[in-house]
Amino acid sequence: xxxxxxxxxxxxxxxxxxxxxxxxxxxxxxxxxxxxxxxxxxxxxxxxxxxxxxxxxxxxxxxxxxxxxxxxxxxxxxxxxxxxxxxxxxxxxxxxxxxxxxxxxxxxxxxxxxxxxxxxxxxxxxxxxxxxxxxxxxxxxxxxxxxxxxxxxxxxxxxxxxxxxxxxxxxxxxxxxxxxxxxxxxxxxxxx
Numbered sequence: 001x002x003x004x005x006x007x008x009x010x011x012x013x014x015x016x017x018x019x020x021x022x023x024x025x026x027x028x029x030x031x032x033x034x035x036x037x038x039x040x041x042x043x044x045x046x047x048x049x050x051x052x053x054x055x056x057x058x059x060x061x062x063x064x065x066x067x068x069x070x071x072x073x074x075x076x077x078x079x080x081x082x083x084x085x086x087x088x089x090x091x092x093x094x095x096x097x098x099x100x101x102x103x104x105x106x107x108x109x110x111x112x113x114x115x116x117x118x119x120x121x122x123x124x125x126x127x128x129x130x131x132x133x134x135x136x137x138x139x140x141x142x143x144x145x146x147x148x149x150x151x152x153x154x155x156x157x158x159x160x161x162x163x164x165x166x167x168x169x170x171x172x173x174x175x176x177x178x179x180x181x182x183x184x185x186x187x188x189x190x191x192x
Contacts, residue, residue, distance in 0.1 A: 011175065016053060018171075021164045024060040024148070025157035027070060028164040030077040031056055037081030038134065045131040055084075055134055058141045061148040062104035070160055076100045089128040094120050103147055107140030108133060 017035055021028040039052035059080060063073040076096045083093040098105045098116065109119040112132070122128050174180045 013049070013053075014171065017056070018164065018168045020053070020057050020060065022161055024057065025064050025153070025160055026060040026073055026077075027160060028167050030074045031060060034059060034077045034081045037085040041085045041087065041130050042134055045134070047131070047134055051134070051138060054141060055137045058137050058144050059101070059104065061144050062101035062140075064151055064157070065103050065144065065147045066099075066101040068100035070156060072096075072100045084130045084134065087130050088126050089130065089133045090123045090126060091120075094123040094128075103144060104137065104140060107143060108136040111136030111139055 013035075014032075017031050018028055020026075021031045024031075035052060035056040038055050039049055042048075042052045042055075059077065060073070063076055068076060076099075079093040079096045080089075083089045094105070097108075098120070102116075105116050105119065109116045112119060112122065112128075114122065119128070170180075
């Protein structure tokens with residue numbers, strides 16, 4: 001789990017994730033889940049928190065380019081995050097990426113010098129380590145950025161941005177007032 005020495009560092013990470021979610025038209029919650037799973041797994045390979053943020057950025061853009069719905073993107077983000085956290089990318093995660101982020105799959109396959117079909121075989125054999133997959137995702141960033149820049153905004157994506165803005169507003173209120181923490185403590189005290 002990425003360490004944040006101060007509350008301010010944690011807030012800065014949350015703010016970056018909010019900006020990414022808005023820019024990439026993805027769920028703030030899903031972006032946070034992916035980032036923290038990637039960062040936790042990446043630490044053991046000496047991959048920086050900045051690179052973990054970039055992996056989150058590239059994956060979310062690839063999902064948008066792939067036309068993934070909000071539900072499909074959440075599922076893919078969950079599976080990929082779990083896989084990268086576990087150390088190996090395998091069948092279900094590859095299938096989900098292939099369906100929802102085929103451009104990213106192609107770039108990962110290119111990184112390994114194989115076809116997408118061969119990449120799936122490598123996954124079934126447990127040969128796709130998190131470290132190499134993270135490096136492949138980072139390597140594909142510029143190409144994914146280019147494809148993403150051509151994507152028109154959809155109504156669903158604009159509604160996702162509204163939901164993210166609401167979630168961020170609640171987060172900002174909590175930061176400044178701790179009102180929700182106090183309410184939770186009050187409820188807990190009443191039930192004790």
